[in-house]
Amino acid sequence: MPPTPRTKTGTKKLSEVAKHLVLPSGIVSTGWPAVRDQCRKMGVRHDEWQAGLGRAMLAKRASGLYAAGIGGIIISICRQVGKTFTIGSIIFALCIIFPKLTVIWTAHHSRTSNETFESLQGFAQKRKVAPHIRQIRRVNGQQQITFKNGSRIMFGARESGFGRGFAGVDVVVADEAQILGNKALEDMVPATNASKNPLIILMGTPPRPVDPGEAFRTRRNEAIELKKLAAAGEDTESDMLYVELGADPDADLDDWDQVAKANPSYPHRTPREAILRNRKNLADDDSYRREGLGIWDDDRDTAKGIPTKLWTDSAVDEPLDGAPAYGVSFSASGVRMALAAATVEGEWAFLEQLDADEGALEDGMKSLAAWFAKKDEAGHARWRRSRGIAIAGSAHAPALKQLLRQQGVPG
Numbered sequence: 001m002p003p004t005p006r007t008k009t010g011t012k013k014l015s016e017v018a019k020h021l022v023l024p025s026g027i028v029s030t031g032w033p034a035v036r037d038q039c040r041k042m043g044v045r046h047d048e049w050q051a052g053l054g055r056a057m058l059a060k061r062a063s064g065l066y067a068a069g070i071g072g073i074i075i076s077i078c079r080q081v082g083k084t085f086t087i088g089s090i091i092f093a094l095c096i097i098f099p100k101l102t103v104i105w106t107a108h109h110s111r112t113s114n115e116t117f118e119s120l121q122g123f124a125q126k127r128k129v130a131p132h133i134r135q136i137r138r139v140n141g142q143q144q145i146t147f148k149n150g151s152r153i154m155f156g157a158r159e160s161g162f163g164r165g166f167a168g169v170d171v172v173v174a175d176e177a178q179i180l181g182n183k184a185l186e187d188m189v190p191a192t193n194a195s196k197n198p199l200i201i202l203m204g205t206p207p208r209p210v211d212p213g214e215a216f217r218t219r220r221n222e223a224i225e226l227k228k229l230a231a232a233g234e235d236t237e238s239d240m241l242y243v244e245l246g247a248d249p250d251a252d253l254d255d256w257d258q259v260a261k262a263n264p265s266y267p268h269r270t271p272r273e274a275i276l277r278n279r280k281n282l283a284d285d286d287s288y289r290r291e292g293l294g295i296w297d298d299d300r301d302t303a304k305g306i307p308t309k310l311w312t313d314s315a316v317d318e319p320l321d322g323a324p325a326y327g328v329s330f331s332a333s334g335v336r337m338a339l340a341a342a343t344v345e346g347e348w349a350f351l352e353q354l355d356a357d358e359g360a361l362e363d364g365m366k367s368l369a370a371w372f373a374k375k376d377e378a379g380h381a382r383w384r385r386s387r388g389i390a391i392a393g394s395a396h397a398p399a400l401k402q403l404l405r406q407q408g409v410p411g
């Protein structure tokens with residue numbers, strides 16, 4: 001069979017390479033052309049999808065403010081695709097176009113932060129960029145690139161406390177967003193309060209189960225929800241830009257087409273050897289799946305509350321009576337709780353999400369236990385009218401069971 005002709009990966013559009021692309025709403029213009037022109041003057045040529053990313057990042061509403069200025073720019077892309085390169089060149093262009101622009105660029109690990117600084121200070125020394133640079137400060141912990149027009153980029157690692165307590169910042173770049181708790185993000189965002197048109201960029205690879213990835217995951221879930229609503233024809237308003245690139249959830253790890261799917265820079269910018277080296281350096285297949293192929297654990301069958309086999313094996317042919325069965329589940333991180341009820345009426349089975357508690361989980365569990373104990377007019381507690389309550393999630397299941405017993409619900 002003759003080889004199928006392929007379009008050069010570098011010429012693919014963002015919408016073609018992205019697994020998820022959720023644009024902010026209300027876009028009327030974009031700051032991209034000026035940035036693109038400045039990049040060209042610096043000798044940078046972006047691939048099609050990178051240009052699309054820049055156009056979306058700098059999209060503006062009628063107010064002239066960045067359309068993603070409130071919800072932020074959230075980017076989930078695996079290693080070696082060109083995150084640092086693309087965002088770095090855009091930030092340099094912004095620094096040159098807007099005098100006195102202040103940028104903080106953080107990573108979780110010092111090593112990553114140092115690598116980024118090294119790469120961008122190398123960029124700053126290029127013949128076409130150097131004339132714009134006043135100073136490069138290499139002092140550890142205070143790495144900074146200062147532009148002649150007063151703009152500057154400060155680099156540092158969140159693990160050493162960098163990013164907290166800043167003021168007067170216009171752009172925040174949080175690399176390794178998979179390791180960024182809500183608290184750490186809350187510490188960083190106020191730095192931009194005084195800025196007229198701030199940008200907050202979170203970028204990273206899918207989080208490991210041990211990572212404090214809730215800030216990243218929450219935004220991803222929001223984006224996917226928005227995408228579903230929009231697909232269902234609902235009018236949605238989005239304050240954020242969400243971009244995710246990744247291979248299929250069940251990708252064969254040795255399949256180079258899947259690498260190409262996850263990484264639009266492969267093979268023309270990131271060669272096969274670099275991918276193989278990366279794979280060798282990662283601890284195991286799961287790490288490679290996340291960091292090398294951009295696959296979220298959440299999308300894999302193992303992440304499903306009920307594995308497919310158990311689900312099909314448990315199916316019954318005959319409808320049961322109409323009494324509801326309840327299920328309570330806790331998120332892997334233990335910070336969220338969900339309650340669902342299933343009822344069967346005639347031939348139909350209904351599954352309903354009843355209540356999800358985001359806030360104080362302990363209070364939520366107490367009121368949930370009380371809800372199960374609540375009596376109807378006939379004096380029957382709710383749990384008595386149910387087929388059972390299944391509780392999943394090792395983190396809090398024992399505590400909830402205890403609360404239920406206290407309410408007189410047998411366990």
Ligand SMILES: Nc1ncnc2c1ncn2[C@@H]1O[C@H](COP(=O)(O)OP(=O)(O)O)[C@@H](O)[C@H]1O
Nearest residue numbers: 045046047078079080081082083084085086269
């Ligand atoms: N438009 C481009 N022009 C030149 N080099 C690029 C371009 N896009 C990506 N690259 C190169 O691809 C490689 C991976 O990019 P990098 O920014 O380090 O990836 P990441 O931050 O996603 O790990 C680097 O060698 C980078 O210089």
Ligand SMILES: [Mg+2]
Nearest residue numbers: 080083084085
């Ligand atoms: Mg990088």
